[in-house]
Amino acid sequence: MFSFFKSKSADEKTPPNEASAGWGARLRQGLARSRAQLGSRLSGLFGSHARIDAALYEELEDILLSADVGGEATAFLLNDLKSRVKRENLGDAQQLQGAMQQSLLSLLTPLERPLEIGAQRPFVIMMAGVNGAGKTTTIGKLAKYFQNQGKSVLLAAGDTFRAAAREQLQVWGERNNVAVIAQEGGDSAAVIFDAINAAKARGIDIVLADTAGRLPTQLHLMEEIKKVKRVINKADPGAPHEIILVLDANTGQNAISQVQAFDDALQLTGLVLTKLDGTAKGGVIAAIAKTRPVPVRFIGVGETMDDLRPFVAKEFVGALFD
Numbered sequence: 001m002f003s004f005f006k007s008k009s010a011d012e013k014t015p016p017n018e019a020s021a022g023w024g025a026r027l028r029q030g031l032a033r034s035r036a037q038l039g040s041r042l043s044g045l046f047g048s049h050a051r052i053d054a055a056l057y058e059e060l061e062d063i064l065l066s067a068d069v070g071g072e073a074t075a076f077l078l079n080d081l082k083s084r085v086k087r088e089n090l091g092d093a094q095q096l097q098g099a100m101q102q103s104l105l106s107l108l109t110p111l112e113r114p115l116e117i118g119a120q121r122p123f124v125i126m127m128a129g130v131n132g133a134g135k136t137t138t139i140g141k142l143a144k145y146f147q148n149q150g151k152s153v154l155l156a157a158g159d160t161f162r163a164a165a166r167e168q169l170q171v172w173g174e175r176n177n178v179a180v181i182a183q184e185g186g187d188s189a190a191v192i193f194d195a196i197n198a199a200k201a202r203g204i205d206i207v208l209a210d211t212a213g214r215l216p217t218q219l220h221l222m223e224e225i226k227k228v229k230r231v232i233n234k235a236d237p238g239a240p241h242e243i244i245l246v247l248d249a250n251t252g253q254n255a256i257s258q259v260q261a262f263d264d265a266l267q268l269t270g271l272v273l274t275k276l277d278g279t280a281k282g283g284v285i286a287a288i289a290k291t292r293p294v295p296v297r298f299i300g301v302g303e304t305m306d307d308l309r310p311f312v313a314k315e316f317v318g319a320l321f322d
Contacts, residue, residue, distance in 0.1 A: 023309055028319040030301025034282030038067040039321035042100055049093035052085060056093060067280070068252040070287030077103050077286070101317055107286055108313040113295035115242060115270060115310070117151065122199035122207045124232060124239035126192075128225060128262055129246035131213030134274035136165050138246050138300065139208045140172025141308040145298075147176060151205040156195030157182035158228065159212040169210055179204075188212060188224075189231035196235040209240070216261030226265055244270045244297060252281040259292045270297035273311075277301045282320065 028035075041063045049056045057078060064074040080103040081096065090099060117123045125142075129135040136159065143153045155173055157180055159165035166182050173180035179202070181195035192209045199207045211228055214221035232240050245262045247255045255273075262268055271294050276282050285296065296311040 023306070024315065024319070026307060027301055027309075027315060030277035030307070031282055031316075031319045033278070033280040034067070034276065035320050037280035038063070038069075038283050041067075043097060043321065046093045046096045046100075052091065052093050052096065056096075057082070064283070067283035068287065069283040070253060070256065070290065073107065073286040073290035076107060076290055080106065097321070101321055104286065104320075105313055105317045107289050108317060110293055111285070111289050111296040112311055112313045113270075113297070115297040117146075117149075117206065118241055120236075120238060120241055122154070122196060122204050122236070123241050124196060124207045124209060124236060125242040125244060126209045126211065126229065126232060126240035126266075127244050127246060128211050128266060128268075129213055130215055130248075130258060133213065133246045133248040134300065135159075135213060135246040136168045136172070136210055138272050138274060138298075138308065139169065139210055140175065141300070141305055142208055142298070143172060143176045143178050144305045145308065146206050147178070152203070153178045153206045153208060154195060154199045154202070154204045155180045156192045156207055156209040158188040158192045158195075158210045160186050160188050160191060161212040165210065165212070189228045192228060193231050193235045196232065196239065200236075216258055222261065222265050229266055242269050243267065244272055245294070246272045246274060249273050249276045249281055249284060250279040252279075252284050253287065255284050256287055256291055259288060259294055263292060263294060268294050270295050272296075272298045272300065272308075274300040274308075277307075285316070 045059055045063060061074055061078060064077060081099055084099045084103065127135050127139055139155060143155060146153050155169055155178060157166045157169045160183060170180050170182065181191060181198055183191045188211055195207055211225055214225065216222060229240060243266050245259060245268050247258060273285060273296055276299055298308050299311045300308045
């Protein structure tokens with residue numbers, strides 16, 4: 001049986017905000033490990049070489065690869081940097097710091113495409129990802145983000161395989177004071193179908209639909225999530241209006257295969273890169289930009305509601321360097 005859950009109050013359960021710290025400071029703090037692996041090492045490299053030569057470029061390549069930037073993105077950045085050196089007539093290795101930032105920015109900027117809620121009501125956002133990527137937590141944070149924009153939100157507990165996922169989503173519903181459509185066991189597609197109809201009846205702006213975590217290698221589960229997408233479209237032609245893959249930044253280069261597999265199966269419209277505060281592998285975003293440039297809608301750098309924000313390439317690159 002389906003259940004309709006709505007909390008009575010969110011005031012006491014909302015995680016405390018880091019009001020005293022600006023987003024720029026939190027982003028820099030969240031990217032500390034990735035900065036140590038990439039930005040700080042690059043600064044040290046450029047500061048230790050008197051001139052720009054083959055040895056410098058070789059060391060630069062090693063640093064980029066070890067920072068999970070990936071082969072294709074590393075080749076692009078090296079070629080772009082060499083072009084800048086020639087075009088701008090750079091001769092001092094220390095001048096490469098700014099040029100490197102500009103090269104990285106040019107690579108990442110196409111990923112900066114903020115999520116825009118269209119005129120459709122309800123606007124259905126389907127969430128996907130592997131187990132442990134932070135999908136359910138991301139849904140809770142997105143619910144708050146959209147509420148802050150004046151939107152009404154409904155959550156669909158489509159992960160029917162894990163009772164804990166349903167309970168976790170209901171906790172986020174309490175925190176945000178939003179409705180949750182849930183079912184004990186059963187079919188994920190049916191839960192989301194019911195949620196969309198409930199949203200229509202209640203005039204809800206946005207439906208955030210959770211799905212069970214799955215590995216791209218679990219082909220039967222990848223077929224199942226394709227079915228979920230088809231059922232959503234039956235419930236509301238044109239939906240889902242956004243299909244987001246949640247990626248754990250800790251997975252490094254494995255994130256590329258996840259993006260490719262889920263994109264092939266679902267035709268992704270966006271990504272959320274989570275847990276950047278716990279990894280030195282933030283450079284993987286460059287690999288995504290080069291190999292499968294699906295827009296990065298949001299990045300997460302902490303546990304609080306305000307630690308999930310839209311991706312801004314200039315902010316991100318700036319926080320990666322000293």
